[in-house]
Amino acid sequence: MKIIALEEHMLPRDIIEAAGVDLGLRAGKRAAELDEVGEARLRVMDDAGIDVQVLSALSYFVQGLEPSRAVDVNHRINDRLAEIVATTPDRFKAFAALPMSDPSGAADELTRCVEELGFLGAMIHGQTNGVFLDDPSVRPVLEAAARLDVPLYLHPAPPPADIVSTYYSGLTPEVGACLSTSGWGWHSETAMHVLRMVAQGVFEELPELKIIVGHMGEGLPFHIDRIEDMLSPVVTGHSLSVAETLRRNLYLTTSGYNSDIPLLCAINAFGVDRIMFSVDHPFAPSEKATTYLASAPLETADREKIAHGNVEKLLNI
Incomplete structure (x- = not known):
């Protein structure tokens, strides 16, 4: 069975260091794996x-x-991504990094990135300096994605300092960092971002416009009926309801x-045609993800859709 993994991270350490950017504790621990896009990564992929x-x-x-600075650094990151894809085009594709x-x-x-480098869309990490994607100021980016017929992958990002202070203070640093990000906060904020x-x-x-979110829908499948009941009556004047x-x-x-x-919740809420496989490399183990995909309670046709068919259709691979 062919498997395409859609949320697989990298970060060129030399470009980031030249920009004087601190990776912080979580990404810093994974800096070498994020920077590695050669034989070691291919072995991980092959083993999985x-x-x-x-x-x-x-x-x-x-x-x-x-x-x-954002324009310059993101441009250089995308050029590096293009070099990686050109070196191994049968194993790697790319989403653009954008200076939001x-x-x-x-x-x-x-x-x-789409027209000249052949990228398949872009990944945007949460809000940017307090600005969410519903803000009119960022409409040029959304309009470009729609015009180019490519998706935007909305990925979580660390919360702003005032949110950390309000919701995650009084905890040990390790617990607060986890609870504000991968342990809870990332998922609820990304879902809220989509609902905005x-x-x-x-x-x-x-x-x-096509938006992708990870982590099995960031909680939206579980909450979609409640969202429809509560939010749709106050979101007026639209051609479709919130859930639609x-x-x-x-x-x-x-x-x-x-x-x-x-x-199963995601399938029931959105349909199997909307779900695509991802690992979240290097923050999650590839072999665990593919082992589960092979054993999940799915019909063969649905397993193939999640493994590769849906993403091939969405990204025109």
């Missing part, structure tokens, strides 16, 4: 039975830099989730 990784830079460190502090520059960079886009009419204005909009514009990946209950 993964045919293709769609690479994305863990670029929340640089997407919100001062605009001119300069929306016009980000739209131009997305266009360059729905409520603010982004998908009414751009009905063809989510099911039209949103795609989910399995990244980091390898158990039946969230998978």
Whole structure:
């Protein structure tokens, strides 16, 4: 069975160090694995039975830099990604990193990456300096993605300092860091980010815009009926309800989730055609993810869709 993994991170250490960016504790521990896109990564893929990784830079460190620096650093990261893909095109594809502090520059960079470098879309990491994707200032990026017919993968990012202070203070540093990110906060914030886009009419204005979220839907499948009951009555004047909009514009990946209950919930809420395989390398083990995919309670046709068919259709691979 062919397997394409969709949320697989990299980060060129030399470019990040030259930019003077601190990777912090979590990413810093994985710096060598993030930087490795050669034989060692290919061995991980081979051992797990993964045919293709769609690479994305863990670029929340640089997407919100001062605009001119952000444009320069993200441009260099994307050029490096293009070199990696060109070296091993049968094993690697790429999502662009975007300088979101300069929306016009980000739209131009997305266009360059898709039209000139052959990238399949872009990954955006949460809000940028307090600005969410429903803000009119970032509409050029969304318009470019819709025009180019490529998805934006909305990935979590560390929360702003005031959120950390309000919600995660009084905890040990390790517990607070985990609870504010991968242990809970990332998922709820990303789900809220998507719902802001729905409520603010982004998908009414751009009905063809495609958004991908990871981690089996960031909790949205579990909550979708409650969201529909409570939020749809107050989001007025739209052609579709909140749940209808989510099911039209949103795609989910399995990244980091390898158990039946969230998978079956996602399938029941969104349909198997909206779900795609991911690992979240190097933050999750590839072999664990593919082993679960092979044993999950799925019909053969549905397993093939999640493993490769749905992403091939979405990304025109």
